[in-house]
Amino acid sequence: MLMEEDVEERNCMFQESLALEATEKLFYDIIREKYLPPDDHQTAPFIEENSGNSDQNGSIDFSTYSRNATSDGNCVELGRNFDVGEYKSPHVAPQPTCQSSFSSSSSAKRVPNIFNDSPNNVVDKVKKKHADEYFRDGWRGKKKSHPWDLESKEERSSKQAAFYNGITVTSEMFDRVLLCGPEEDEDALRETWQNETTKTLQQDGQSKGSGKSHGRTKGGKKDLVDFRSLLTLCAQAVAADDRTSANKQLRQIRQHASSMGDGMQRLAHYFANSLEARLSGSGAQMYKAITTKPSAANVLKIYHLLIVVSPFVKVTNFFSNKSIAEVAEKSERLHVIDFGILYGFSWPSLIQRLSSRPGGPPKLRITGIDLPEPGFRPAERLEETGRRLADYAKCFNVPFEFNALAQKFETVQIEDLKLDNDEVLAVRSRYRFGNLPDETVVAESPRDSVLTLIRKMNPDIFILAIVNAACDTPFFMTRFREALFHYSALFDMLEENVPHNILERMLLEREVYGQEIMNIIACEGLERIERPETYKQWQVRNERIGFRQLPLDREVVEEAKEWVKSCLHKDFIIDEDGQWLRLGWKGRITHAMSSWKPAC
Template sequence: MDTLFRLVSFQPDQQSFNSSRTSSSSRSSKQANHPLYHNQYTTEEDDEECCNHNDANNNSDNVYMDEDDFSSSSSSKQYYYPYAHQHQPPASATTTITAATSQPQHQTFEPAEFSYPQGFNLDADVDFTSSGKWASEVLLDCARAVSGGDTARVQQLMWMLNELSSPYGDANQKLSAYFLQALLARMTSSGPRTLRTLAAAYERNCSFDSTRKTALRFQEVSPWSTFGHVASNGAILEAFDGESRVHILDLSNTFCTQWPTLLEALATRSDDTPHLRLTTVITTPGGGGAAVAAAVMKEIGARMEKFARLMGVPFKFQAIHHTGDLSGLDFDSLGAPADGDEVLAINCVNALHGVGSGSLRDSVAAALRRLRPKIMTIGFRETLRFFSAYFDSLDESFPKTSNERLSLERAAGKGIVDLVACGTEESTERRETAASWSTRMRTAGFSPVSLSDDVADDRGDPSAAGVFLSWKEQPVVWASAWKP
């Protein structure tokens, strides 16, 4: 089945989608829906990602949830009752509950089987059929009730979510299950503790082999990671053309999956192969994870050096482990050239959102500007619609029994708890839109660099700040290149 790819050029002065041309590439016929690149995309410069706390200004307890955060695409799968819930329905409720057994028993859920408690009404007419988006509607209604302090309605809605959600169901059920967990943690002020528990569970099951297998499998079935890698590597290769000594400061959480293709491209250049120095910064929150990251990166570094020798590329690798976000990093020492001829490229993939909002992000952008890189590449997930699109794409890309899929979903669930239930001090999911980061980069003294024709053959305005990868018309991943 052909997949249509259309590039989305980010242009902050426009307010519409305008598609021009498309190109085709072959993809597996097993996937019913495919990512799309769109030609002209612009978005309003929104505030930070919804659900974040507003403690810095007024200690508000409002839960900011936009409809796009939860909107989930249609699914062809049936709904299932989750097994043995902790919450019992109100006395006036009439619904069928499966008795708990030693093994989870899932029963097919039909909309007609579900009935509301007496006196219970939703603000919207929720469609519980397989084509409906009931998770987004019920979650938004619940968020409004939490913000408004309507305790009775919160209890009713959470009972409903508990009845309908399941981490083993379809995209709607998973989305509601993880957001329900986050809302409960938010209401009980247990967000940081819940996040530490989830992180500890992840560490117990994390190893180099499992990390490598999950990352490679995700790249195989989904272009979300590959898109950013290709765009960034193309810009870096173009900037390094003719240089003999190059240094890449890698601020990312991709476990170096981006760099083997770059090493291969450097090895096949027509001119002399340059000396490459790669410095990878691994950030871990104060709650832990440093030991696991160190063990994984040690093995990755050894494999990178072996691959560089195989490719005939003079190579030096260094992994820097930093506790906390990037705002506390000494960029001046990391970006210092080893000699006068060395040129610098900075690569930021899914890392900048972990920096504290406001002045801290401005300071990081200014610090990166002081390093005077020849090129700086940025890639991150456009999270206004990320979680719903993410669960939807995993649902269609992985088999239901995939361990890699379960690992990715649990990592997303941890991110949802971080986003919804943790305050400014503990959160590492302080998201902003591409428009906000584009403005910040220009303010810091950077100007956008157009991606080369080798990276994108369908582009809009060459001066546009980056391109998007979209899933079902929803921009998900943003990639851009900048120069001082």
Template sequence: MLRSLLPTLQYDPKASSPAMTSAGKRAVDLASPSAAEPIKRHRTHLSPVEKDLQYEEEGADQLQAAAAGASSAREDDDSTGLRLLGLLLQCAECVAMDNLDDAGQLLPEIAELSSPFGSSAQRVGAYFADALSARIISSYLGIYSPFSPLCKTLHQKLLNALQIFNSVTPLIKFSHFTANQAIQQALDGADHVHIIDLDIMQGLQWPGLFHILASKSRKVKSFRITGFGSSAELLNSTGQRLAEFATALNIPFEFQQIEGKIGNIKDLNQLNVKAGETIVVHWMHHCLYDVSGSDLGASRILTLLRPKLITIVEQDLSHGGSFLGRFVEALHYYSALFDALGDGLEAESVERHTVEQQLFGCEIRNIVAVGGPKRTGEVKVERWEDELVRGGFRPVSLAGNPAAQANLLLGMFPWQGYTLVEEGGCLKLGWKDLPLLTASAWQPCE
């Protein structure tokens, strides 16, 4: 577990390896023959009672040997993890200092210690090593363009990975359930609904909202979704699937697709907003690619649009500050994600490898190799809550029904490492002690 080693690491850039502090811990060699081993008689000469005692004694010996082996394996894993962690940090520091030759010389040993099919620590190391390698090359070339999933094949692989991720962890479901609960409360009494999804992908969130609205005694008279995305073909297929869901539930539905990004919209007329509509904007932030385009443009459109509600789900991961600071924060974050995934899926799981390679690997590469989805020289928004407040919005608490639904969702998953915390009206879903996703809702000030 690489993340468990991070707080104990005292990194010295002049040292060849990191140092680990221990708080009163002492290694115990369970296999050490500290006492003379008693002579064992053959079982054929033992009484039944003596045979039982002999079996117990040998069983204890086997358990002791197994414990010694496990202890040795853990010590080896910790030693490898510490060495790998130290090398990653040294390499990142060299990159931060623009010492690219020294950074490149560290990569072979990092590659030797890491593997996308090994322990969680080795897997994390493999993807960060790949991202560091790409960063070194881009630094030599002076290219820092953000990634964008324009290729249909790559986009489809990403969507497949997201579907698997959605089935094995509560993270995506948390974002969908929590936002939908806040939205359905905001739509109470609305006749004409217009949802604007700033990165709709496959639209997995919206059938759940369809079911909520269909169960109400007062039915909506019209329901429109405007979906932003990078591919007209994929947007079209998403719209068709959503239309089929809506038809099955007798919801009058219309889908409008916009190939592009909200920050590049110059005129509100492009959103085809109609009089009398209750408008809701949903925004899922992630590190896979640039969703919004110009942050300042996105902020301007939201301020002009003044929807009844804005729901935002974002990763608890900063994209600002120094490269080394972002690198260390990302290392903490993805170590927790890899641990969480490993808690539910075996190391050799095909599903686990797909999610790690197609999803986590792409995010890590975009953060480290590019510097984040927005590192294009344009002024970017560091804290969207501050920007929304400046734009005339105030937070809406999710501590009520959305929090209750999120708790029920976590109860559907067997492992116990996920935590849910309400903080200032926001909901934070984390793994152990580290927040992973934050959900918030915003409405215009009166």
């Protein structure tokens, strides 16, 4: 999953915990350095429990990673930019099912890869350049023994100066995410996890996708609980302000729900929390209290989890970068405007692709737009993103310029973008526009204002990826049922692809999905920032603003379909409806993407 009226009060993506936690962590590091030997491949043994607040948009952008997976006969190559590297799972099998393009010279099937066109020595050059450099959130710092270790940054109010602690994140971690690497760990991990989850489901005898689950064990017995019915009855009582019935239903749900149980038990846990907050009238306060953001290391883990087990990140990146590369195929200058760039994790793969273009790369200019950080340096994170991308562009010999705009999307003016008629212009938004307020909240809809601005830019291509859920309705019960079905699909997807004890799964459920559920269920008005619409609603909105939809690229669609069908769980959906490419799970469409252009 991003914007709200009092957005200045919320922390940005990598703002971290309070001073007490920072001091405590410093002592941990001193102890670690004294008693633990350096090990660049040591695994982080726990998920960091951050107490910092979320970023100003309340969401982690699950659209910034791409990779280049290859096949040895069953799995096809699509797009891969992640090496498990820093935290290899103990579940990884010794013999992977799919071989990397770096280690296998023969593949029964191979999809052309726009992310890995550069020679391997160029990638090695980048990695060597960054091998001994370490990034903080805003500037380079000193070396640390544990590259996976990330310290919290002091939480800053609008009256405080921006400053950083001495703990660093290595740029090697970024390279492992952003550049091409071996595929073996990912495919082995996926296969091992699926084998474990299949065995668990068979042992439990759970009815897949039914909305029912075994409750907590009592006296050796497990009761089959219909959580969907219980949650719906509880929501109806909450909507009617029937506190007696609502509390009765909540007690019954909590007897069996658990954040450590199976998929439906976990889903029921987070929905029960949200219904209780709405019933008490403290939804906004509860949302702010639980809205925390994981550290950069944990963000990488979340991305890695989603890339391994689902198509939602990888296919979206492939669709976006392939479309931009094709529209700029013969251009000498390319300008990309990214609404919600965060750390720009998807762009090094495009830079790598452009570097090997016949005739030489174009001059690339990226305008990164994202919400400002509180403090005296609101564009700090964006500027660091630009410096990091400039480093990659230099290594790949791609002429590069970066323009940082730290402001709300709806306040951007066309003059801020420094448009040039001689450039090919591409505009992108992935999973961020669903958090803009619409006409039901503000008379002059910021959602329409941003789309109107994009139409005035007259881009050669506008790429829109959205979360497909009708959770923008002002009617509570309609919104509740839609959210219940949407998140049931996501929790069920995790249940059948990731074992219960995987820490990254717990982190994703608690700090992403759990927070989104709380906001959708317990908050109203401007405090409700999670407002996804269906792709059909976006179709109507875009056409009303003055866009026409572009045909899907058949090569992109077929490559993506082949990869999903050959490498991922059989219950994932990838199909087309009109000119939308849709992704989902077990009949439920959860994400969609398409390309647009001004109609005139």
